[in-house]
Amino acid sequence: MSKVIRFKIDGKECMANEGDYIVNAAKANNIYIPTLCNLEGVKPKGSCRICTVKVNGRLMTSCTTPITEGMEIISNNDEINELRKMIVELLFVEGNHFCPSCEKSGNCELQALAYRFRITVPRYPYLFPQKEVIASNPKIIKEQNRCIGCKRCIRTIKDEKGHNIFAYSKRGHKSEVIIDPDLGAKMTDELAEKAMNNCPVGSILKKEKGFIIPIGQRKFDKKPIGNEIENIKI
Known part of the structure; x- marks a missing residue:
């Protein structure tokens, strides 16, 4: 059975199964992270970069980055949205x-x-x-x-x-x-x-x-x- 861990997205306290990719963990918490190359059930590649987020101060693709305990993620701010745009x-x-x-x-x-x-x-x-x-x-x-x-x-x-x-x-x-x-x-x-x-x-x-x-x-x-x-x- 997967371990449930806590993390934050844009300051919101969230929970997800340890090892879930950020984009899926966000979805489970009703937070939308846009993607183009990602497809549910298919091994992610991170090729489009639309799903880029900032994790503990570093830019990373959310479809290829597993969630970890205490992770702090920024997905919705001017910098990230400008990059996606x-x-x-x-x-x-x-x-x-x-x-x-x-x-x-x-x-x-x-x-x-x-x-x-x-x-x-x-x-x-x-x-x-x-x-x-x-x-x-x-x-x-x-x-x-x-x-x-x-x-x-x-x-x-x-x-x-x-x-x-x-x-x-x-x-x-x-x-x-x-x-x-x-x-x-x-x-x-x-x-x-x-x-x-x-x-x-x-x-x-x-x-x-x-x-x-x-x-x-x-x-x-x-x-x-x-x-x-x-x-x-x-």
């Missing part, structure tokens, strides 16, 4: 995100975080990179313009033998997530659906399934991101 803005400008025409609009976690941080126009210049749309797969479309490199698809979408269907290609600023042509061609409808749902943005879309839920009735159209954790009445 900057990361969201940079993700927008380094890709080509056109929210009004995107199938994921209203269900997109990046878009929802932009609303949460009250971002209307990023402060940084748009790069307008030339990226391709991979439509050769029989089940899905891989829209590289919207990919944020969170690695969710790489970590969660595997064939029956455990082989990764998605993988990184190239290096540095040219790196991109691609689909293995042979394994991808054998994807089931269920796996294609899972890939689309696990993607936090509109980079993976299942073919022949678009705009089924009307805009205005989608997840983040109804309630802002984090609302289900913070229990804020709308």
Whole structure:
């Protein structure tokens, strides 16, 4: 049986099981810490840095840092929120995100975080990179313009033998997530659906399934991101 320990987040006394990651311990105490790469039940990587908090004076990713007895965490102050806002803005400008025409609009976690941080126009210049749309797969479309490199698809979408269907290609600023042509061609409808749902943005879309839920009735159209954790009445 796990040991229950005490810690503080933004001055609030909290309790959680020893060894829980900070982001999960915060959620158990109705405190929302935003993430993009993290997915419940999947080993965390800390690649997006959106969940950064200050632990005993040091900046750390909350999805990869286990909670310990007496830990003091700062998650909601001007410094941390400015850092998170900057990361969201940079993700927008380094890709080509056109929210009004995107199938994921209203269900997109990046878009929802932009609303949460009250971002209307990023402060940084748009790069307008030339990226391709991979439509050769029989089940899905891989829209590289919207990919944020969170690695969710790489970590969660595997064939029956455990082989990764998605993988990184190239290096540095040219790196991109691609689909293995042979394994991808054998994807089931269920796996294609899972890939689309696990993607936090509109980079993976299942073919022949678009705009089924009307805009205005989608997840983040109804309630802002984090609302289900913070229990804020709308």
